[in-house]
Amino acid sequence: MRSKRDYAIRDEATVRLSVFAVSDIKFFLESAPDTVMSGESYEIMARLANGGNATLAVVVSARSTSKYPVTFLSEEELTLSPGESAPVALLVQTPSKLAKSARHIVILEASSKEDPSVRTSLSVATEVLSQKAEIDLYHRIPTTLTHSHCAPWEKETETTQTASTWNLRARERSKKEDASALSFSFAVPTRRTRGFTAKGTNII
Missing domain, CATH: 2.20.200 (Outer membrane efflux proteins (OEP))
Incomplete structure (x- = not known):
């Protein structure tokens, strides 16, 4: 800065501002069936978003509570810029021989490569109907x-x-x-x- 009357009078100062990185990732479910017949396969469509202010390299994984085969239809390793999102797609295969109907849950997980504490998860539940179950096609009234x-x-x-x-x-x-x-x-x-x-x- 300097004086308005005498430009020779001046001074300066340096201000340092540090912006801390904020890391935040989150899953959003886009589509998944409520019920499927045993022996059928079904898809789960989700989206992973980077809500922070830093670029993140993340690893995506999935696990099944009933140990049904789960196959990724999208990339398992992603790099997301701030505000960017990417689709996550899975294919789940149900067993053809199921004694009784069951509730199947797939858990999606994502974590940062640099900082494993930055992580998120999503649970998706689907009813798998047994083909052996007897279904009454009539509505019975006393x-x-x-x-x-x-x-x-x-x-x-x-x-x-x-x-x-x-x-x-x-x-x-x-x-x-x-x-x-x-x-x-x-x-x-x-x-x-x-x-x-x-x-x-x-x-x-």
């Missing part, structure tokens, strides 16, 4: 079938007119406690009325 029979006396004809009724009723409550009912009534022919009559009540 029902009640009742039968009533009567033979009233007719004074005019001095005969009896038989009547018979079948009632089929079903009722089920959902998880939200909303009642759903289904009922039907059937009447068989009598001497006075020929034919078959039936009436039904829709689900309410």
Whole structure:
């Protein structure tokens, strides 16, 4: 700096500023199936981002809780500039013979080559359905079938007119406690009325 009146009067100073490196990496899940059938393979798509202010060389690894074969479809060693991200893709092969359905978890891990304490991980869970499991294709509702029979006396004809009724009723409550009912009534022919009559009540 110098004086405005006399330029010969001047002085200077040196200021040193140190900017510390901040290292931060993080995984983001992009896609993975919720369920797969046993014997099928599936892909996991993720992204690794460098949220720090320094360039990082990182190593990516993966492990399976059930020891299913895991193959990398992307590079396992990456160099990320500040703010840069890169895709991480895996292929998981499930066993064809699975006694019962199981929850499979793949754990992705990434760490810095220079500083192993700079690391991140991501867990991805997928339900593997056994092909041996029995699946009921029908929705079953408890029902009640009742039968009533009567033979009233007719004074005019001095005969009896038989009547018979079948009632089929079903009722089920959902998880939200909303009642759903289904009922039907059937009447068989009598001497006075020929034919078959039936009436039904829709689900309410």
